[in-house]
Amino acid sequence: MSRATTALALAAALATAAAGLAAPALADQRVAVPGFEFTDGSGEVRDQRAAHTAQLALFDETLRAMLEEGGLDVAVPDCNGPCSPDGTSFEAMAAATRATGSNLLLVGALHKISTLIGTIRVTLIDLDADKTICIRSLTYRGDDAEAWTRAAEFTASDVLKACFGGATS
Template identity: 35%
Template sequence: MRGCRALFVVAALMSPVAASQAEASSRTVAIADFQYIDTSGEARDQKADHASRLEAFMTALHRDLAASDMFRVVPLPCRPCVLTDGNAAKIAGMAQKAGAEFLLVGGIQKMSTLVQWAKVALIDLRTDEKVLERLYTFRGDNDEAWRNAESFISRQIIGLSSQ
């Protein structure tokens, strides 16, 4: 699937594709679980902290999109349901079978002690085109930094659909 491949190829901040591709006022979206990669090289094992924060991030993302008037979130049947190059078509098919018009995919990469990147793509499953593809950076690796990042990202996604 063209829209789902190479999610972690980080070259530059991508601008959104015209939102006119999605015309309905309430869109159905499936959200794949985001991947997390820590390439910071820090000595302290933070796997449990990151897993907990990623889980809270995903829960809040589901909640915030569902609470908006712009999206109706439909569940994917897998747990975890993480997109990879090898299962992109399968995940997209599951999303369509669940009634989703859009698939939200992404991942977070910790680059250093204080800098993390979140790559997010919203894919129109009817056209296999990206409606949104963005690279967000956020500072900090604590609960507050993760909450702020999720809140900003969800507002961006909701704002795109209201244009």
């Protein structure tokens, strides 16, 4: 076997071994995921608060399920009420996160820009290191349950890849 062939075989073996180690490391990560926030800046006249509340609950449920399917151990922190950056102090969110057995907190918000365009901002915080370790800014299209479900699926896939270095299923 030539040196080049040996080097390629060794690199392939190391990549295979590393891939085998990546899944358990991802599976060992417990992350607290409170409900995301939503704001509507579209200026539409029709009152859509009830629909958006239902779609946000669907987004949260889908996001958590997809993160779990991707290998994370997801917990929902209990802040004695809504647990969100807008309505809860950071100290209370950190305490609720630690109460789940996690030191990782994933928070986010959706903002409807126009009738069919929105943004999603996601932040992953390592409470033990006291620092933000990943920030993602994404966009989505549509304003119905199907669009918000797709947005949650894409958000989970992006977070798994960008913030945890994991492959999605």
